[in-house]
Amino acid sequence: KQEVTQIPAALSVPEGENLVLNCSFTDSAIYNLQWFRQDPGKGLTSLLLIQSSQREQTSGRLNASLDKSSGRSTLYIAASQPGDSATYLCAVKSGGSYIPTFGRGTSLIVHP
Amino acid sequence: GAGVSQSPSNKVTEKGKDVELRCDPISGHTALYWYRQSLGQGLEFLIYFQGNSAPDKSGLPSDRFSAERTGGSVSTLTIQRTQQEDSAVYLCASSLASGGLDTQYFGPGTRLTVL
Numbered sequence: 001k002q003e004v005t006q007i008p009a010a011l012s013v014p015e016g017e018n019l020v021l022n023c024s025f026t027d028s029a030i031y032n033l034q035w036f037r038q039d040p041g042k043g044l045t046s047l048l049l050i051q052s053s054q055r056e057q058t059s060g061r062l063n064a065s066l067d068k069s070s071g072r073s074t075l076y077i078a079a080s081q082p083g084d085s086a087t088y089l090c091a092v093k094s095g096g097s098y099i100p101t102f103g104r105g106t107s108l109i110v111h112p
Numbered sequence: 113g114a115g116v117s118q119s120p121s122n123k124v125t126e127k128g129k130d131v132e133l134r135c136d137p138i139s140g141h142t143a144l145y146w147y148r149q150s151l152g153q154g155l156e157f158l159i160y161f162q163g164n165s166a167p168d169k170s171g172l173p174s175d176r177f178s179a180e181r182t183g184g185s186v187s188t189l190t191i192q193r194t195q196q197e198d199s200a201v202y203l204c205a206s207s208l209a210s211g212g213l214d215t216q217y218f219g220p221g222t223r224l225t226v227l
Contacts, residue, residue, distance in 0.1 A: 034215065039162070043116075043203055043218035089155070091216075092136040098143070099168065 002027045002094045007104035013080055013110055021075040021106045023090035028068045033094040034100070035064050035075050037086040044089065048075070079108045114138070117217035118204050124225045125194055133189045133222045137206030144187050145207075145216065146179060150200040158202075161187060194226045 003026045013019055036044040047076045048057045048064040050073065056065040057079070063076040077084055087107045091100040117136045125131050139146050146158040157171035161181045172178070176194075181187040191198055201221045208215040 036218075041223075043220045044205075044216075046215050046217065049215050071224075089154075098162070099145075099157050099160055100172070104154040 002030075002092055002097075002101040004090060004092050004101050004103040006088075006090060006106050008106060009104065010107040011109070013108075015080060015082060015110055015112050017080050018076070018078050019080055019108075020050050021077070021088050021108070023073040023075070023092075023103055025071045025073075025092045025101075027094055028071050029095035030068065031095060033064075033093075034062050034065055034091045035062075035073075036089045036091065038089060038105070039079075040084050047088075080108075082112055084108060084110050113207065116204055117218050118208055118219035118222050120222060121220065122223045122225075124227065126227050130190065130192045130195055133191075133202050133224070135189070135204030135206075135219060136170060137185065137187070137204070139185075141206035141208055141217075142184065143207045143209060143214070144181060145205045146187070146189050147203045147205065148200045149221070156177045157173055157202070158189070162176060168205055190224075191224075194224075196226050198227045199224055 005024045007022045030052050034049045035047040038044045050057050050064055050066045061078040066073045087105040089102055089105040091102045093100045117132045142163045144161040148156045150177050159179045160168040176192045179189045204222045205216040205218045207216045
């Protein structure tokens with residue numbers, strides 16, 4: 001059974017810092033890995049989707065990497081802004097299942 | 113085009129009552145998922161629909177929970193005889209196909225409070 005862990009659970013940084021959020025998974029036989037952000041009281045917004053054959057994806061100030069062999073993905077946020085404050089979740093779709101497994105998320109606060 | 117919509121946005125009900133939650137997926141999306149998110153918990157998978165195939169109900173926590181999807185589009189999640197532990201945010205997501213390649217798009221959720 002796939003298990004997904006996100007570390008740290010919470011993070012508070014000053015504006016302008018570059019930061020890294022971590023996601024680890026136990027079964028490396030995955031279809032893809034997706035990063036989401038969730039604002040308080042809202043649904044999830046997709047940020048980046050990395051297919052199993054890819055090593056990284058970039059969108060603006062966000063860069064997500066995938067290392068299947070070590071069961072890890074990182075989400076890199078450059079030059080963080082207060083508007084980046086949210087909970088970030090990763091979800092892994094494993095081979096043989098169409099049901100993604102979600103981590104519990106990292107709650108990020110970027111203070112001015 | 114429009115994203116995934118859910119209604120109602122908030123629902124307060126009394127213990128023992130039945131509730132229906134609605135999800136309108138993105139037009140053309142064949143896969144639809146229901147999840148539950150409780151305070152301080154991760155996303156809990158409930159049920160998955162793909163086209164006309166039989167749904168994957170493996171995540172439903174009890175037989176008080178059921179869901180249907182009419183015409184391959186709108187889905188309704190029904191909770192019978194609600195209990196206080198059913199209080200949570202219920203999220204719906206859709207994707208273009210069932211394969212491993214597709215992004216999931218989430219609705220804003222329905223916050224259910226059982227008194």
